[in-house]
Amino acid sequence: MNWQVMIDSFPALAEGALITLELVVISGILGVLLAVPMAMARVSPRPWLRALPLAHIYFFRGTPLLVQIYLVYYGLGQFEAVRDSVLWPYLREAYWCAIIAFTLNTSAYTAEILRGAIQSVPRGEVEAAETVGMSPALIWRRIRLPRAFRIALPAYSNEVILMLKGSALASTITLMDLTGVARTIIARTYTPVELFLAAGLLYVVLAFLILGGFRLVERRLNRHLQPG
Amino acid sequence: MEQAAIELRGIKKRFGELEVIKGIDLAARRGEVIALIGTSGSGKSTLLRCINLLEAPDEGEIIFDGEALDLKRGRDGTLHAANREQITRLRAGIGFVFQNFNLWPHMTVLDNVIEAPVHVLGIPRKQALAEAETLLEKVGLAEKQRTYPAFLSGGQQQRAAIARTLAMHPAVILLDEPTSALDPELVGEVLGVIRQLAEEGRTMLIVTHEMRFARDVAHRVVFLHAGRIEEEGPPSRVFGNPRSERCRAFLATHLAEPQGESN
Numbered sequence A: 001m002n003w004q005v006m007i008d009s010f011p012a013l014a015e016g017a018l019i020t021l022e023l024v025v026i027s028g029i030l031g032v033l034l035a036v037p038m039a040m041a042r043v044s045p046r047p048w049l050r051a052l053p054l055a056h057i058y059f060f061r062g063t064p065l066l067v068q069i070y071l072v073y074y075g076l077g078q079f080e081a082v083r084d085s086v087l088w089p090y091l092r093e094a095y096w097c098a099i100i101a102f103t104l105n106t107s108a109y110t111a112e113i114l115r116g117a118i119q120s121v122p123r124g125e126v127e128a129a130e131t132v133g134m135s136p137a138l139i140w141r142r143i144r145l146p147r148a149f150r151i152a153l154p155a156y157s158n159e160v161i162l163m164l165k166g167s168a169l170a171s172t173i174t175l176m177d178l179t180g181v182a183r184t185i186i187a188r189t190y191t192p193v194e195l196f197l198a199a200g201l202l203y204v205v206l207a208f209l210i211l212g213g214f215r216l217v218e219r220r221l222n223r224h225l226q227p228g
Numbered sequence B: 001m002e003q004a005a006i007e008l009r010g011i012k013k014r015f016g017e018l019e020v021i022k023g024i025d026l027a028a029r030r031g032e033v034i035a036l037i038g039t040s041g042s043g044k045s046t047l048l049r050c051i052n053l054l055e056a057p058d059e060g061e062i063i064f065d066g067e068a069l070d071l072k073r074g075r076d077g078t079l080h081a082a083n084r085e086q087i088t089r090l091r092a093g094i095g096f097v098f099q100n101f102n103l104w105p106h107m108t109v110l111d112n113v114i115e116a117p118v119h120v121l122g123i124p125r126k127q128a129l130a131e132a133e134t135l136l137e138k139v140g141l142a143e144k145q146r147t148y149p150a151f152l153s154g155g156q157q158q159r160a161a162i163a164r165t166l167a168m169h170p171a172v173i174l175l176d177e178p179t180s181a182l183d184p185e186l187v188g189e190v191l192g193v194i195r196q197l198a199e200e201g202r203t204m205l206i207v208t209h210e211m212r213f214a215r216d217v218a219h220r221v222v223f224l225h226a227g228r229i230e231e232e233g234p235p236s237r238v239f240g241n242p243r244s245e246r247c248r249a250f251l252a253t254h255l256a257e258p259q260g261e262s263n
């Protein structure tokens, strides 16, 4: 085991880990923003509204993440409208392609987690809100979504960990995330075991940080729950 | 004739093939306390829930203080509010107390109480807080303001739910078996609060199995059977000399066991 190469690579790997964390956090936040309206549509009493996000949800849950990344990375440039748009300088970059792919992917899973959480908010709590004259929009904002977020939190933290691991695929489109950095160094040093071991350790640290963050949020948001 | 605080005309409601409410007329004068009694499944909850459209009736009219609720027939054949502004306003003026309290568990007791005054009525937060504190004191929960519902006993939760309802200054309060989910030793404290509301002259429709409470507090008792009003009258008459055989049988079983009001 070549310890020296592990130590020497550490600064570069740490930088890659930061990119990985960035990918996960940014697509995580954007994914939730997309997931909320989709989950709300999924529980609508109107059938057409319920059906609206289905194509999105089935496509992104039903196809490999790698395929989705390639589609965004190689596919977007096929459209003249995209190439001519003001966003093209961003959309041609691997970084933003990865963010787009991850966002769309995680939004599909998160929408399903949220849908389940919304449906498990006891009906009586919503009825209580109706009886005091709260409008449907107000009930969403004050009762249903705040309750659903709290219920969804444990399942959602799991989704973020899955996203963290899936983010390694960003390296296939030249992104210098944690895995990308490791692969680049390996190409130079031919020490795959050392580098992947170091990268693996850093992934564990990231997962630990993410879960710790969720535990803090959960303790704060779910302090209303009876202990034990 | 004095205008009724609330009036129901020809209310009908079915769930699929099952007709649960078969045409009910009922009016409550201002300040009147009406006890709805009847066997389980006779339609008491459904009737109460039709009043503020928690349940969509199939037929009928609902009139609050002379203002008829604007109804339109939906695609499923049931009646829905035709006017969002009106139903929101009227609901804000009709309190509803549930058997299972239905407090919002992610808010403290105090936040439960000020939620609707602040966000529905637009009362300044400070004023709502002051009023909520007075109400919580009134129901004996001054010490529990900052507590989350899960940390309260059932009796405390129901009293908090009553305070939440009172914070809207409802003209009418509907109570659906407010003490049925409680341990026997907690029933008295909740009935005490409701009795106090009756003494204040509030208009209330209360579904209850507490016959002694109904006899003491209600001005009128309505016995429901299979979706119809089978018997109604002042408690002394209904309890003392029921005309209907079914009502007599119902009372025989429900008056036999002493019901739990302690104060």
Ligand SMILES: Nc1ncnc2c1ncn2[C@@H]1O[C@H](COP(=O)(O)OP(=O)(O)O)[C@@H](O)[C@H]1O
Binding pocket: B015, B020, B038, B039, B040, B041, B042, B043, B044, B045, B046, B047
């Ligand atoms: N949402 C519903 N769907 C189908 N049936 C219902 C529903 N709510 C009540 N029922 C039925 O209607 C009847 C009357 O119920 P309910 O009004 O709850 O009676 P009560 O409150 O007098 O016990 C019962 O047979 C009950 O099973």
Ligand SMILES: [Mg+2]
Binding pocket: B044, B045, B046, B177
């Ligand atoms: Mg009932």
